[in-house]
Amino acid sequence: MFNKLLTALKRNKARLLSLVIILVAVVLIKVVLVDIVFVGQQYEKNRIITPWGEKIKSGNLSVDYTIEQTLNDIEQLGLNTLNVPVQIDISSLTANTMSINLGSKKKAVELIRKLKYKGISVILEPYPFIQNGELYETELKPTDLNEWFWNWKQVVLSQLIREIAKPYKVYALCIGSNFDQFENQYEYWTDVADFVRTEYKGRVTYRTNWWYTAEWNTQKTSQYDTYTLKLNNPVLEKLDFISVAAYFELTDKDTNSVDNLVSAIHGTQIFKRNQDIYNELKNLSSKWNKLLFFGELGFPKRNQASVHPWNPSPSNIKNDQEQANCFQAYKEVFEKETWNLGFSVFAIGKEDENKNYYPSDLSIEVIKRWYN
Structure with missing residues (x-):
């Protein structure tokens, strides 16, 4: 029992x-x-749906961003996407090797988790950090391209795809940015794009740097005509969308009205180049039947912001209005274009006296209204 x-x-x-x-x-x-x-x-x-299609409204981060500031900036600017960098340490401008900064990768993962929960899309970018951030990727010129590209694929992109892009299903992966000195190595870059496609099924982009043309320039050679090189770059066919760092030199004036800046986008005034930026960008999009995205759009809060937008200190005179006018001009020209996928504000995530590109209160109001 x-x-x-x-x-x-x-x-x-x-x-x-x-x-x-x-x-x-x-x-x-x-x-x-x-x-x-x-x-x-x-x-x-x-999601931002306009009468002209779905748009990306993004922000770029400085590598010293804080997560708290980043989340606040997303809210106040009304962003739906964030360009998240992972710092890639490179020892010099001629180095052929590089390594992923583990602290930067860990912070990126922590941020991406929060962004995914909030429904914010992510563009993942391997960010070249050369000689502790003292030098620029536009000047990088490896001595051995075979070694450099092997490391870029196997040491950088493969690991970022395996450990971040795939598990967190990021919106897009930027396979390179602003490598002016060897962007014309077409076979290497198409190989990189093909390699990434075999490893990653999400969207793929590459960010090319700004350029200038001049109507008085008759020397149509690679030394003087980088636009033609970009226009005929076969790697663009491999992309889902083309990214451009839009630091185009517009005027030769300390300050400008919005109307004058709009006019300069259609015909630049500096050095009397009369560069039609609008049509050059449109033709780049049309040539490859790809949407074009301003992967970096930024202006310093200074006089002469439209003269050298790539320079964080073109003048010692602070000018919040000039920065806002530059953003407003781009908004008026490109907001309704169906071939323009959107823009990414450079740069957010940290605000202090050294962050000349961080948007002023006036610029924030312009950016908030973009696509609203």
């Missing part, structure tokens, strides 16, 4: 344990589903 009772208790205990396991599993599944639905709702809330 005692043995029968013990057996019955054991059976009931096993059934009870099974029931508990089933209940826990049901609760966990419900939590996950609720989380998925919430993230989906957040994504839908943050």
Whole structure:
């Protein structure tokens, strides 16, 4: 009798344990589903659909960004996407090797987790940090391209795809940015694009740097005509969209009205170049049938912001209005263009006296209204 009772208790205990396991599993599944639905709702809330198509409204981060400031900036600017950098340490302008900065990667993952929960899309960028950030990627010129590109694929891109892009399903991966000195190594770059496609099924882009042309320049050689090189770069066919760092030199004036800046986008005034930036960008998009995205759009809060937008200190005179006017001019020219995918504000994520590109209050008002 005692043995029968013990057996019955054991059976009931096993059934009870099974029931508990089933209940826990049901609760966990419900939590996950609720989380998925919430993230989906957040994504839908943050999508920007205009009469001219879906648009990207993004921001670039300085590598010393803070997560708290970044999240605040996303809210106040009304962004739906963020360009997240992972610092790639490179020792010199001629180095052929590089390494992913582990602290930067860890911070990027922490931020991306928060962004995904908020429904903010991510453009992941391997950010060249040369000689501790003292030098620029536009001047990088490796001595051995075979070695450099092997390392860029295997040491950098492969790891970022495996550890961040795929598990966190980022919106897009930027396979390179502003490598002016060897962007014309077409075979290497198409190989990089093909390599990434085999490893990653998301969107792929490359960010090319700004350029200038002049109507008085008749020397149509590679030394003087980088636009033609960009226009005929076959790697652009491999991309989902073309990114451009839009630091085009517009005027030769300390300050400008919005109307004058709009006019300069259609015909630059500096050095009487009369460069038609609008049509050059449109032709670049049309040539490859790809949407064009301003992967960096920034102006310093200074006089002469439109003269040398690539220079964080073109003048010692602070001018919030001039920065805002530059943003407003780009907004008026490109906001309604169906071939323009959007823009990314350079740069947010940290604000102090050294951050000349951080948008002023006047610029924030312009950016908030963009696509609204």
